[in-house]
Amino acid sequence: MRGLLARRSLARLPLHASVGLIVVFMYVPMVMLVLFSFNGSKLLLFPLADLSWKWYAVLFADHELQRSIWNSVIVIVAVVPMTLAVGVPLAFALDRYRIPGAAFIEQLTLVPLIVPGLITGLAILIVVKRMGIPLSLWTVVLGHSVGWLPVVVSQVHARLRRFDRRLEEASLDLGANPWQTFRRVTYPSIRNAILGSSLLVMTLSLNEVAITFFLTGKDNTMPMHIWSMLRHGITPEINAIASLSILISAAAVVIALRALRSNEE
Amino acid sequence: MTRRADTSVVLRRWRGPVLVFGPPFLFVLAFLVYPYLTVFENSFYRVADYVVVRDFNFDNFERAIGGELYRRVLYVSARIGVIVTLITLPLAYLLAYYAAFVARRWRHLLYFLVVTPLWTSFLLRVYVWKLILGRTGLVNNVLTSTGAVDEPLSFLIYNQFSVCLTLVYILLPFFFLPIYTSLEKIDPAYLEASADLGAPPLRTLIRVIVPLSMPGVITGAIFTFCLSFGDFVAPALVGGPGGLMVSNVIISQFGAAFDWPFGSALAVLVLIIVLAVIALGSLAEKKSAGAVA
Numbered sequence: 001m002r003g004l005l006a007r008r009s010l011a012r013l014p015l016h017a018s019v020g021l022i023v024v025f026m027y028v029p030m031v032m033l034v035l036f037s038f039n040g041s042k043l044l045l046f047p048l049a050d051l052s053w054k055w056y057a058v059l060f061a062d063h064e065l066q067r068s069i070w071n072s073v074i075v076i077v078a079v080v081p082m083t084l085a086v087g088v089p090l091a092f093a094l095d096r097y098r099i100p101g102a103a104f105i106e107q108l109t110l111v112p113l114i115v116p117g118l119i120t121g122l123a124i125l126i127v128v129k130r131m132g133i134p135l136s137l138w139t140v141v142l143g144h145s146v147g148w149l150p151v152v153v154s155q156v157h158a159r160l161r162r163f164d165r166r167l168e169e170a171s172l173d174l175g176a177n178p179w180q181t182f183r184r185v186t187y188p189s190i191r192n193a194i195l196g197s198s199l200l201v202m203t204l205s206l207n208e209v210a211i212t213f214f215l216t217g218k219d220n221t222m223p224m225h226i227w228s229m230l231r232h233g234i235t236p237e238i239n240a241i242a243s244l245s246i247l248i249s250a251a252a253v254v255i256a257l258r259a260l261r262s263n264e265e
Numbered sequence: 266m267t268r269r270a271d272t273s274v275v276l277r278r279w280r281g282p283v284l285v286f287g288p289p290f291l292f293v294l295a296f297l298v299y300p301y302l303t304v305f306e307n308s309f310y311r312v313a314d315y316v317v318v319r320d321f322n323f324d325n326f327e328r329a330i331g332g333e334l335y336r337r338v339l340y341v342s343a344r345i346g347v348i349v350t351l352i353t354l355p356l357a358y359l360l361a362y363y364a365a366f367v368a369r370r371w372r373h374l375l376y377f378l379v380v381t382p383l384w385t386s387f388l389l390r391v392y393v394w395k396l397i398l399g400r401t402g403l404v405n406n407v408l409t410s411t412g413a414v415d416e417p418l419s420f421l422i423y424n425q426f427s428v429c430l431t432l433v434y435i436l437l438p439f440f441f442l443p444i445y446t447s448l449e450k451i452d453p454a455y456l457e458a459s460a461d462l463g464a465p466p467l468r469t470l471i472r473v474i475v476p477l478s479m480p481g482v483i484t485g486a487i488f489t490f491c492l493s494f495g496d497f498v499a500p501a502l503v504g505g506p507g508g509l510m511v512s513n514v515i516i517s518q519f520g521a522a523f524d525w526p527f528g529s530a531l532a533v534l535v536l537i538i539v540l541a542v543i544a545l546g547s548l549a550e551k552k553s554a555g556a557v558a
Binding site for chain 1: 282285286288289290292293296297298299300301303304307356359360363367375377378379380381382384385386387388389390392393394396397403434437438487488491492494495496497498502512515516519525528529532535536539543
């Protein structure tokens with residue numbers, strides 16, 4: 001058995017190597033962004049000419065960028081409660097009531113996830129223009145809320161399906177009213193699904209460009225500001241922004257994975 | 266009299282649920298269903314003097330499918346979608362297989378490494394390829410400074426190759442996730458049973474693991490195709506004129522060209538292709554489920 005295992009692990013060398021190569025393919029670009037964010041010269045060449053914090057200094061002095069980050073924060077703060085307010089009751093309704101065509105409705109709410117974001121954005125743009133609503137951060141909020149609704153609905157619905165309804169019945173039998181039952185019995189078991197999907201919505205919303213593209217007014221979100229920077233030409237300041245965003249995202253993933261994993265248990 | 270009592274009972278019974286669940290359903294109707302339908306509606310209108318005229322006609326579709334130019338853009342976009350899906354599939358499968366069956370202790374770390382890029386900026390992950398492949402980018406700088414080439418290579422960027430490479434890089438985690446989820450669900454007892462019955466590992470892989478992971482592969486393929494087919498960031502940043510895709514054309518119709526109805530018609534065609542791929546996918550899934558059973 002041991003000999004067999006040893007032979008197999010040798011035979012698996014190409015497997016180990018190719019997986020290693022794929023991971024390298026995924027991470028070399030990211031590492032490169034971080035390295036070049038400390039590059040003193042504008043030339044992209046190894047070894048780095050002189051290390052410097054200068055692009056971070058530029059970044060912290062860039063008021064337009066800071067305003068766009070602030071705008072993105074506003075959008076996130078509005079989008080997360082919006083998707084929850086719509087998505088959680090929707091997941092409950094789909095789980096609890098025999099609604100005619102419930103499966104179809106659930107599929108409908110998942111549509112924005114699979115359709116190119118650009119089309120979701122332009123669809124809402126046409127409606128918003130028809131209603132005479134001017135483009136602003138609020139139209140961006142509306143677009144993101146529609147776009148990320150599927151995340152909340154699918155996560156919460158998946159959790160509700162595994163939830164044992166007898167616990168609720170027991171709670172009601174023991175004299176708790178429906179609200180108490182929800183708060184003490186149902187909510188604790190879907191809390192992690194809500195937390196995990198909120199975090200997912202936050203990062204998705206923070207990085208979103210396709211839906212935002214048609215819905216943004218004068219106030220730009222951070223990715224839209226970066227988009228306009230990219231269109232004007234490459235500046236190493238973007239490398240500094242990218243490095244910071246990689247750092248923040250990695251931290252968010254760790255937290256979200258923890259929440260979602262305990263959701264699965 | 267009794268009927269009135271009945272309705273009031275019904276009203277009382279349903280008032281709570283309707284108050285709680287009504288608004289979310291209205292939201293979905295007003296801002297999800299209605300907008301997509303509006304795109305459809307708009308695609309039959311036309312523009313005259315920068316105003317959308319509600320004059321029902323099929324001209325937009327005729328122009329989109331009949332004209333060589335737009336048909337070609339649709340074809341190129343769909344082809345890029347297929348190529349990206351076919352290249353990403355083996356890479357994602359290898360990673361998922363490794364994470365599910367080989368990695369053991371490193372499983373969580375590998376999962377973390379593959380998934381993290383999904384959470385970082387899409388835009389910046391496209392932009393990085395501009396740094397790598399561009400005329401004054403990393404590859405060309407290394408090649409020219411070492412004397413490997415005299416002139417910077419120009420075929421690295423601003424064509425369909427750079428678009429495909431960038432999209433493979435971006436969509437790999439998207440493809441990985443559903444495959445990994447379906448592999449993780451496979452009961453190890455099946456693999457042991459297959460080995461006990463004398464099947465060599467390769468046959469176990471082909472006869473047991475691959476069929477059981479088909480739902481994940483199909484979901485991943487649908488996602489990868491749809492996301493690459495409809496992308497506009499990669500073609501805009503690393504595509505150049507040769508790598509132009511349908512989303513870029515839609516953007517120009519809603520921007521400079523100011524022909525919303527024609528842009529809507531192109532969007533409807535994209536939607537039709539996306540929905541056809543999804544339908545094809547669920548058909549394939551049913552078939553593979555039947556084969557396993």
